[in-house]
Amino acid sequence: MTGLIWIVLLPLIGFVVNGLGRNVWSKTVVSLVGCGTVLASFLLSCNVFSMVYAARKVGEQASFSHTVFEWISAGSLHVNLSFLVDPLSAVMLLIITGIGFLIHLYSTAYMKHDKGFAKFFAYLNLFIFFMLLLVLGSNYVVMFIGWEGVGLCSYLLIGFWYHRIDYAAAAKKAFVMNRIGDLGFLLAIFLLFYNFGSLEFSAVLPKAATMVQGDTTLLLISLLLFVAATGKSAQIPLFTWLPDAMAGPTPVSALIHAATMVTAGIYLIARSNILFTLSPVTMEVVAIIGLATALLAAFIAVTQNDIKKVLAYSTVSQLGYMFLGLGVGAFTGAFFHVITHAFFKALLFLGAGSVIHAMSNEQDMRAMGGLKKKLPVTFLTMFIGTVAIAGIPPLAGFFSKDEILAHAFIQSKALWIGGFIGALFTAFYMFRMLFLTFYGKFRGTFEQEKHVHESPMAMTVPLMILAILSVIGGGLNLPEALGGSTALAQFLAPVFADSVALSEGFHLAHTTEFLLMGVSALAAIVMAIYAYVLYVRKAIVPGADHEKRKGLAQLSYHKFYIDEWYHAMITKPLNNLSTFCFKILDKKVIDGLVNYIGNGATRAGNVIRLLQQGNIGFYIFCMVIGIIALLAYGLYIV
C-alpha cells in the first residue's frame, strides 16, 4: 500500500508547484502539472481499486489501512495520520481522481484566457488533495481535516473572481454556512471520543455496533453528524449557499459543487452507517429532511432562468434524494446515486460551461435558444445527461433513483409519493432547461450569434467520456428484478454489513418493483413531453425578472424567499446585536468607564493643583505639619 500515500501527495505537490510558480510557469507547464498529478493519482487509484476488487472477488473484507505517522499522542488520545482503503473509499477514490482529472482537462480550455490560470489549477489540485484526505482518512480527525480543507478550497474557488463583490459575498456565505455544519462535526468528534475512547473507524464502529438500538448517546452523535452533513451537502436548513456558489467558474461548480465535495455528507453518513441505523429517530429526520430538500429545491428549479442556477437547485434536490435513501436505510442505493449523480451532474455542468463559453459568458437561458445546430457535441452530451437525471431508462439516473424510491416505498408510502413528485419536477425542469437552451430561435444579441462556436477538444472530450459513463453507469448496480446482479451492493457489502443485519432487509415482490419502475419512467417521459409542448411547440420564454408571477410561480421564482427569511430572522438580529454591542456596550459602557477614570483623574488634578500657590513658606509649613502628623501617627497610633 505504498502507492497510497502518493495518491494523496501528488495533487499536493501539484498545488505547491503551481502555487509557487504561478507567475513563472507558462500555461502549458501549469496544465501539464495540474492535470498530470491528478492523472497519476487516478492511475494509482485504479491500481488500489483493482486490489480491493480482487480481494472482494475472493470474498475478503478488503479493508486495508496504512499508517503514515503517529500524529497526536496525548493521554488516552491517539490520533494517527493513517489511511483506510475499503470498498467505500476505493469507489470514492475513483470518482474524485477520475472526474477530477476530466474536469482539470476541461479547465485547461475553459480557463485559457483567465489571468489567474495557474492559481486556479493550484486551488483545484489542493481541493483534490483535501478531498482524498477526507475519503481516505481512517479516523474522524483526518476526515475532519479533509472536511475543513475542501470547505476552504470551495471558498477560494467560489470567490475566484473576488473582484466582483457579490461573488466574494457568495464565497463568504458558503464558508459561514459550512462552518455551522462543521461545528456539529466537531461536537460529534468530542462525543465519539468521550464515549468510545478512540476516533479510529476500526475501533468506534464495531463498538457502536454492540450498543442497543435507540441509545441516547448514539442519537446525539448521529444527529450532530447529520448537522455536519446538512452543511456540506446543502440540505435544509443550510442549503442556501450552494445556489450562490455558482459564482465560481463552471468547472468548479462541476467538480466541487456537484460531483465530489457536496457528496462528502453522504460519505460521512455511509461511513458511520451503524451509528445511524441504531438511531431510528435520526434516520427518520434524515429521510424527512432529505425529501423536503429534494422537493423544495426541485420546485425552485422549475422557474429559474440562469442555466447554472437550475443545475445548482437540481444538485440540491438530488442530494436530497441521496439523504432520503440514507434515511430509509438504502445505503447502497444512496451511494449508487452519488456515483451516477457524479457522472451526469458533472456532465451537465461542464455542458453548461461549454454553452456559457460559446455564448460569451451569457448564463441567462432567455438569451439562448436554438443552439442545437451550433453546438452539436454539447447538445448531444447534455441531452444524454438530461435523460439520465430525469430518470428515463436505461440511463444511469433511472436505476439509482429507482433503488432509493423502492426502499422509500417499503419504509412508507408517503415518502415514496414525495420522492415521486420530486422526480416529476426533476424531469420537467431538466427538459425545460434543455429546450430553452438548445431549441427554438436564437434569442441572444447579434454579437453573440456571430461568436457562437463549438468548444475545443479539451472541453468536448470530457463531455463525451462523462456522457458514456452516464449511459452505462446504471449497469453498476442492476437490480435483481431486471436480471442484474447488484454488483455495487455486493462490492460494498462489508461496509454496510452491520446495518443490513439490523434492518428487516429488502423484500419487494418483483411485480411491485416493475410497477414502481414503470410508473416513474412513464411519468418522467410524460413530464418531458409536457416540457416539449410548453417550450418548443408553444415556444414560451420566461418573463423578465421584475414581472409579477402568479401565486406559487412567484414563490418558486423568488426561492420561497428563504434568503430573505434568513436575512430577517438571523442575519439582521445578529447585525443588530453586533451594532448594540459596538455602539452601546463597547462605545458607551466599556469606553465610557475607561474614559471616566481618565477624565476623573484630570478633573481631580484640576482641583488639587490649586493647592500649589507658589508660596514657599506655605510649602514648608505643609511639610512641617506633615512631618508632625507622621510622627504623631508613629508614636501614638501604631
Add this chain to the structure above:
Amino acid sequence: MGTIVNELQGIPLNHYILLSSIIFSIGVIGVLTRRNVIIIMMSVELMLNSVNLLLAAFSAYHGDASGQVFVFFIMALAAAEVAVGLAIIVMVYRNTKSIDINALNKLKW
C-alpha cells in the same frame, strides 16, 4: 575623655532634651516665619545642630560612640548643604535682585 563624660553626665539628660527641643523649635519657627532666605538657611542649621547636641548627649550617657559618629556625618552633610544652598541663593539673587522667599512664587499652577 573620661572627665568630659563625667562632666556631661553631671547635668541630667532631661535638660539636654529640653534644650535641644527648644533650639529645634526655634529653628522650625524661624523657617516658618522668616522671609529672608539666608535666615531660613540659618534656622535649618539650628535644627541640625540641636539634633547634633542631642546625639552627643545620648552618646555620652550610654557610653556608645556611634552617636558621635552620626554627629560627624551630619556636620559634613550640613556643610555640603550650606554650600549648595548658598549657591542657590546667589543664583536667586542674581535673577530676582532679592533674597525674599516670596519672590520665588513662580512654582505654582
